[in-house]
Amino acid sequence: DIVMTQSPDSLSVSLGERATIHCKSSQSVLSRSNSLNYLAWYQQKPGQSPKLLISWASTRNSGVPDRFSGSGSGTDFTLTINSLQAEDVAVYYCQQFYNAPITFGQGTRLEIK
Amino acid sequence: EVQLVESGGGLVQPGGSRRLSCEVSGSNFRTYWMSWFRQAPGKGLEWVANIKQDGSEIHYVGSVKGRLTISRDNARSSLHLQMNRLRVDDSAVYYCAKGGGFLVDFWGQGTLLTVS
Numbered sequence: 001d002i003v004m005t006q007s008p009d010s011l012s013v014s015l016g017e018r019a020t021i022h023c024k025s026s027q028s029v030l031s032r033s034n035s036l037n038y039l040a041w042y043q044q045k046p047g048q049s050p051k052l053l054i055s056w057a058s059t060r061n062s063g064v065p066d067r068f069s070g071s072g073s074g075t076d077f078t079l080t081i082n083s084l085q086a087e088d089v090a091v092y093y094c095q096q097f098y099n100a101p102i103t104f105g106q107g108t109r110l111e112i113k
Numbered sequence: 114e115v116q117l118v119e120s121g122g123g124l125v126q127p128g129g130s131r132r133l134s135c136e137v138s139g140s141n142f143r144t145y146w147m148s149w150f151r152q153a154p155g156k157g158l159e160w161v162a163n164i165k166q167d168g169s170e171i172h173y174v175g176s177v178k179g180r181l182t183i184s185r186d187n188a189r190s191s192l193h194l195q196m197n198r199l200r201v202d203d204s205a206v207y208y209c210a211k212g213g214g215f216l217v218d219f220w221g222q223g224t225l226l227t228v229s
Contacts, residue, residue: 097215
């Protein structure tokens with residue numbers, strides 16, 4: 001199984017500042033056949049179901065604000081949230097969908113400082 | 114607008130059975146892979162199982178193999194999870210979700226299952 005590890009576990013950032021979350025996979029999720037990284041980021045706000053933010057490591061889902069961006073390749077990935085807004089308070093998860101079993105990082109709790 | 118509505122959760126005793134369902138509307142159900150995920154209270158997300166559009170390919174997480182069975186009814190746009198020999202550590206909110214292949218792009222609101 002591919003183990004996903006996020007850092008940090010929690011993060012406190014001031015409004016308008018940048019938040020950065022890291023995700024590392026125990027093996028590469030980069031496909032040699034299509035050069036795509038099978039890595040997604042989800043946002044889960046309190047009391048809600050998860051919402052897809054980014055797929056293929058860097059492709060924003062429809063309707064996701066452009067202050068959210070994803071980067072990285074192979075085994076190391078980053079989610080960056082620029083100009084943090086109050087509504088961005090949530091737990092963020094990375095997920096590999098390269099193979100079964102689909103696995104998630106443990107989550108990063110983002111709070112406002 | 115796509116909607117995924119789970120049902121079937123509740124309280125069940127250890128060793129018991131339960132069937133969860135997910136009704137899908139507002140989209141072409143038969144074109145999607147469908148998945149079940151779960152989240153124990155205060156914990157992270159765990160993928161449980163998924164099923165290909167025509168049901169010809171199914172995958173499970175190791176901890177549920179032989180106890181949980183995913184199925185779908187394309188004529189009724191519904192997804193099911195038959196859960197047998199339930200354990201206390203199966204207690205969680207169960208979410209159904211749709212997507213393409215193993216990438217999930219939309220989740221339902223979940224149904225709470227408590228095994229106690």
